[in-house]
Amino acid sequence: MKILIVEDEIELLDSMASYLKNEDFICEKASSFFDAEDKIISFKYDIIILDITLPDGSGIDLLKLVKEQSAKTGVLIVSAKNSLDDKLKGLDLGADDYITKPFHLAELNSRINSLIRRRNFDGDEFIVFNEIRVDPSSKEVTVHGKPIELTKKEYNLLLYFITNKNKVLTKESIAEHLWGDDIEMADSYDFIYTHMGNLRKKINKLGGNNYLQTMYGLGYKFTDTLK
Amino acid sequence: MKLIERTSRTYLWLSIVIFLISAGMLIFVLTAVMNNRLDEQLRYNKEVLAKTIKYDYPLTIFDPPAELNESEQKKYPNDTVIFKDTLILRAIEGEGVDEFEKYRQLTAYETLHDKRWKIVVRNSLVRNQDFIWVIVLSSFIIIILLLIGLWILNTKISKKIWYPFYTNLDKLKNFSVQDKNPIELESSNIDEFKELNESIRNLTQKLQSDFSSLKEFSENASHEMQTPLAIMQSKIELLLQSNNINQKQSHQLQSIYQAGKRLSKLNKTLLLLAKVENQQYSTKEEVSFHNLIEKQLENYEDFILNKNITVTKNLSEHIVSTNAILADTLISNLISNAIKHNVENGTISIIYKEDELIFSNTGEPLIGAPEDLFNRFKKQSSRKDSLGLGLAIIKQICDVNQWQLNYHCIDKLHTLSVLFNKKQTSKSN
Incomplete structure (x- = not known):
């Protein structure tokens, strides 16, 4: 299971990555819009954890890009703005879930797992x-x-x-x-x-x-x- | 007292005083002039009388000239002339009533044909007095006419000149700092009003911009705090996973973690309040309070069972058009409030009607004033986990929806009611 984490706060990015790595996920990190765009175009991910507010662009645009590249990729939006607009826009554009900062890493993991189950990636039902x-x-x-x-x-x-x-x-x-x-x-x-x-x-x-x-x-x- | 009434009253008193003074002066001057004229007349009459006596023509219109006795001769030297007012009893013809009339009288002592004479001539003052009454009466009429004129003029002026003032006053009364548009004032060509309008415009603009920047600030500050809080929380959670922390360290970590949680909860709540205030939850949809209440009651089931609270519901199926997130938050806060401030074995009653939502719960009496209930950070209980923001959120949600929130407490039964049709009820009040 390959995950890309897009988050501009390096510390938070590291925390998420280290927690999820322990869960046997393969984690890649991107800390800017540019970096993320590059990775999304070059590789295929099962799950993308996407921060909406990036210094050099909007996560919403990345979401569009993800959906163009591979519709199967599950997207979990992370935002400091608990704003409804972002949430609705994100979900409309094909994001699968939405989590607001600050969140528990266990909760993030739980959401990712539930997302994987819903998308039924490996066909493992139980x-x-x-x-x-x-x-x-x-x-x-x-x-x-x-x-x-x-x-x-x-x-x-x-x-x-x-x-x-x-x-x-x-x-x-x-x-x-x-x-x-x-x-x-x-x-x-x-x-x-x-x-x-x-x-x-x-x-x-x-x-x-x-x-x-x-x-x-x-x-x-x-x-x-x-x- | 209205300004126009106040000035009118001053005008009125001033007019009355001036008219009284001028009427008095008029009476005084006119009386003096008339008396003077009368005295001249009397002098003339006396001459006529004297001549009559001198040339022995008998006349009856005056007192018969009388010769002076000894004492009078000594008292009054020759050519003495005395003017005075006197009252003379006179029978009014045909009525048989005696009446005193006022007369002006001239008494002269003269030597005629080598004899000393006392000559008395009089003229009635009745006509003079009539004259005075006419003056008083006409002054009075003039005062009344003037006052009516002033009143009409003032009312007209007030309607015309003060029109912008009163319109602007109404606009100010309805002014809200939350309005995005600047206040639109009725213009006037009167300098004072122009200045007033200018000041009001500046003041309200300042208010609005200050208010919006304050709102923006609190929202931005809350947003900016989310990320460091998220980092803190995630780092502690990672730290907790390491196997080599002892009990003491674990307790310290727990304290930091809980303080961070509290901060982030507080921050989230303040952010929610700021957003509700900033009207960021404006998308409306059909919301069933019935379903929301059932859903939230299920969510809070553990809390209700724990206090052994009896919940009675009377829920109608009415649909309200409002924001779904706010409606959910409202119900969640109302239920959590009713549970939190409840007592063991207490009750909660929820009634949902077409135009009203009523939550009643048993609970300890309020510690503070009920007016403070909806204020932020006013805690009625000493509970540590309570932020004191629950009711502030409820109030804010009601405010943006223009619903009326009421609280009353009778015999340890606290009731919060939300009236959906605020406008109608306030009209009927």
């Missing part, structure tokens, strides 16, 4: 983590082949964890993923705990392992390697 198998199209989860009944929140939580496996996910990032970024309630962290408890119980009941680790109150990690 997301598998050891004995756990998730079918995103029907939203069904099985453990050791036996289906488990999950609530919507539990399902989203599980999917978020598996997508970002082996990564520390902060409570804030989980809360935003589950309830949207409008949420402004401290209670939400307790709910994450409750949902996770339920999720763990349901998986354990069918003989699944406990992959959830607590990281010093910072957040959680879904991993099959020991601490």
Whole structure:
């Protein structure tokens, strides 16, 4: 899976690239319109993460170029301007998703994965983590082949964890993923705990392992390697 | 008091005073002149009388000349002439009523035919007094005529000259700093008004440009802050992934991370407010509040269950034409507000009618004044996670949609209502 990240802030570009590289993506970086244009014309990417505001041009123009070059390429727009115009324009021109700065890297990864699933790049329908198998199209989860009944929140939580496996996910990032970024309630962290408890119980009941680790109150990690 | 009324009143008092003084002066001067003339007449009459006596012609129109007695002879030397006003009782013919009449009287002591005589001649002052009354009356009529004239003139002047003033005053009343267009004032050829218009124009232009640059600034500042915040957040998240941080470092990282989150949330909210203010969410579409409420209630389910809150709904299927994002934000904020300030085992009631959306929730009484409720950063609760901007957003969204937002609290039941048809209700008020 080849990804091009277009972002003029080098530091942010590096962060995104290093997080995504860990997820076994091949990441290329472009920090200017010129650079990005060059790369888009020369190579083929599965996913392009596109910052709308570049110092030497508009990401919207790059988006047009991408769609001309290869309609199959998935585009995720990143913008500091949470402006509706950009969003509508971007989505109209064929962008697949839109994320506003500042964002969680785990959320970015989750969006990219969901984009890949929607575009069905490798024909792999299921997301598998050891004995756990998730079918995103029907939203069904099985453990050791036996289906488990999950609530919507539990399902989203599980999917978020598996997508970002082996990564520390902060409570804030989980809360935003589950309830949207409008949420402004401290209670939400307790709910994450409750949902996770339920999720763990349901998986354990069918003989699944406990992959959830607590990281010093910072957040959680879904991993099959020991601490 | 209107300016025109004020000046009219001054005119009125001045006119009355001047007329009273001039009428008094007129009476005084005229009386003096008349008396003078009368005195001349009396002198003449006296001469006639004296001659009559001298030449022994009897006359009845005057007092019969009388010889002076001893004492009078001593008291009044020859050629003494005394003028005075006197009242004489006179029977009015045919009416049998006695009436005092005012007379001017000349008394002269003269030696005629070697005898001392007292000659008394009089002239009625009644005609004089009538004259004075005529003056008073006519002055009075003139005052009234003058006042009516002044009033008519002033009203006309006020209508014509003050017309631009009042029109501009109305325009100023309806002026909003958020207007993009400069204020259009009625021009006038009166210097004061011209100056006033010029000042108003400059002032409002300054206001508008200051306001818009302030808005731009806050929006730009928020935008510019997003990127460094994004860098901060991503770096901490990357740092968290490394395996060799201990518990202490992890706690410190957590503090930095949470402070950054708070800052970015605050920034996002302020940006939203600025954008709503700047009318950047102007695209309208058909929005079903019914669906939005159901969707958001589902999203907030955990929070509602956690406090064991009972939600009652009475939602109609009406469609409102507004911006979808703002409508979503409004509902989300209203619900989160109703949950956040609720109590354990409390209730939330949501009523959605054609022209009104009502959210009621149980909760602790307000700490501050209800007027401050919609102000930014006015926190009613001491909750740390509350930015105090939720209600400010609700208010701002209602404002740009020209909806009326009301709050009242009866017996620990807080009610926020949104009236969609603000114009109609304000008309009926």
